[in-house]
Amino acid sequence: MRGSEWVPGVQAAASYEARWLPKDVMAGLVLTTLLVPQGMAYAELAGLPAITGLYTSILCLVAYAIFGPSKVLVLGPDSALGPMIAAVVVPIVLADGDPGKAVALASVLALLVGLFMTVAAVAKLGFVADLLSHPTQLGYINGLAVTIFIGQLPKLFGFSVEGEGLFADVKGFVTGLGDTVPAALAIGGGGLAVILVLQRFLPKVPGILVAVVGAIGAVTLLSLDDVDVVGPLPQGFPPFTIPIVTLGELGMLAAAAVGITLVSVTDTISTASTFAARAGQEVRGNQEMAGIGAANLAAGLFQGFPVSTSGSRTAVAAASGAKTQVTGLVGAVAITLMLVLVPGLLKDMPQPMLAAVVIAASIGLLDIPGMVRLWKQRRIEFALATAAFFGVAVLGVLPGIAVAVALSVLNVFRRAWWPYRTVLAKPAGVDGYHDVAQYPDGAHIGGLVIFRFDAPLIFANARTFREEIRRLAQAGPKWIVIAAEPITDVDTTAADMLEELDEELNAKGISLVFAELKHPVKEKIDRYELTRTIDPAHFYPSLDDAVAAYGQRERDSA
The missing domain is CATH 3.30.750.24 (STAS domain)
Known part of the structure; x- marks a missing residue:
């Protein structure tokens, strides 16, 4: 590959047509209404301050616009990666007693993912995406969806629970129902209902934006002091930061980064293939990894965390008329201007509303029809999907991805061992x-x-x-x-x-x-x-x- 081909953004800029600009700008503004609440919600899902979700969104959009090959793919904080990040970051922070360390840990994690992605791209290792077969990926994602859903319920109801794992979260939620804050449940439950109803019956209406604006308005106008809110966000562009961790922490983060890299590559290749097929384009797997790698490296140097491709945000951009990655750049600029000029705009964002955004995303991840189809078509692959599901539910998010990979490899070996x-x-x-x-x-x-x-x-x-x-x-x-x-x-x-x-x-x-x-x-x-x-x-x-x-x-x- 020639040197210039590693920087598709330069080639795209040289061939950009002025008639595309209005559509890209409009699509970018529409996309921003999704990027902001989702970025903040997924940051908290990862155990990080909400502001880091906005920092991450800005840097990954800019980096992918330069190094990513797809014209419409949108990157950012991802609901599937959030629990994986939290699984390694939260225990270290709790043991150390320094909440501020979470950002440094997540940033190093992003740098490691970026490094692994870049090395894989240079070595042309795009085939690693095949390590997760569709049945095991389906089971893993369903397990992740249930884990996210259960984990966010206490926040939706206005209280918190202590515990690790799906079963501990279920027990904590049930025993903590007596601490429900009615106003918080009304805000979160109402917001979730608005998102789901609009997504189902009026998909062109930005359901998340409507719900967020309504939730902020309710907290402000009704003076709901018993509902937790995000609070004031730091003003200005995210600062360049070189994160520091110990050698022992680095080893733990590297192991987690391998799993995140695999999930991110698989998701990216799948999403890129879907949208490339619609546009009659080819997927450049190794360049996609280079683009994702650059996005993670950029995020890691500006207090961000690992990112991946978002199918939902990409769909919104495409439906809004996006022509090129200028759409993502418009989104990055819009978020930056918000942080510089009106950082207090979202200070009254209710925490239950962020939980509602995450729960809506988890429901979108859940694929019950896919499991039913496997049951009807091939029972052995249904069993693999079920095993991957319980791997996540019982062992946890990071061990779950190891189980999913192991099951995929063992399934290949089984077919070679006992062929027809x-x-x-x-x-x-x-x-x-x-x-x-x-x-x-x-x-x-x-x-x-x-x-x-x-x-x-x-x-x-x-x-x-x-x-x-x-x-x-x-x-x-x-x-x-x-x-x-x-x-x-x-x-x-x-x-x-x-x-x-x-x-x-x-x-x-x-x-x-x-x-x-x-x-x-x-x-x-x-x-x-x-x-x-x-x-x-x-x-x-x-x-x-x-x-x-x-x-x-x-x-x-x-």
Whole structure:
């Protein structure tokens, strides 16, 4: 990749058309109405001061506009990352007794995520997004949605609870219901209802803005002193800050950063693919990682925390007519002007309203139809999704992502370990040889068995292959023909197995024959010198050729 291609913003600026500016500006202003309340709410979800959400939004939007390849993708604080950040930041802060340290920890976390993203982009490691399969990602996100929802309920009701984990949060909420502040519940519950109703029936109306303005107005006009509010925000642009942490804390943060990076990459590639397909564009996975990396590095140096792509904010920008990343720059400028000129604008923002914003986001994350679809389509993948869900619910957010990755990898290994295998037969009126499970009445040729093994032949499944062949050999065939087209590889462990198996079959008067073996795999067979035992003549380009050769052999021996 040429140096200039690592900075797509320069190329975009050079080709920018003046006619796009009005749409980008309008979309940016609309986007700002979503960026401000969500940024503040997700900051508090992460265990940080609300102002850091605004600092983070400003810097990540600017950085991605310069280094990000997508024209409409919008970055920012994310509801899925909030609990992951809180899981590592909050315990350290509580143990240290210094609330101000939370910002430094979160900023280092952002720097580490940015570093990992950048290294991955340079090394072209975009494939890491594949470590989370869709079922495990679905289960993880659903678990995260439930965790966020339950965790925010006390704040919505006007009280707080102590405890770690989903079950502790449920217990704390139930036992704390007697401390409910009616005014707080009215503000938070009413705001949540407004957001959900408008999203459902009037999606073009900015539901969050309407709810926030209404909540601030209610607190101010009704003098609801028993409702907690955000309070005055610091004035001015976020200061450049180099965060300092101890070496022990750095190790904990690095482990968390790996999980956040994986989730962020997966979410970004998925969201980018969706919107690129709509626009007829291609996704540049490695450049996307570079853009996300730059956004996190910028946020980390200005008292921010890790960010990711937001599907909801991107959808708002696209629906509002956004043409380029100028939309994000307009949003960044608007937030900066608010902090410089009117920092007191949001001082009466009720904390229950921020909880309502987060709960609405968690409801948006929840995908029950997706789980139902997995149950109907493939039970094993439903089980994987369920296991990932409970991994988050029982073990916690960060261990949950480790469980999700492990389940995805184990599922791949399971498919290689126990691949589909079958005997083939020739159905009447159908060309070729097909699975006997599909055509149980298919014709078989006396003394010949055609066996298909639908996986690379490797150490994990070599024993499975051998046992299947031994089972087929019990019927006493003369030839066992391997329909080898699905076998894309043979490793050394499998090669040793084949050599021993062929000698075992030869002792019983049975020949092991291969048909449709791919040329690269045949080259490996030759390199392993397997033709010392397997007859070199027993490799055929097609099943028809193998069957014809067997028929000729039988006629010659008659």
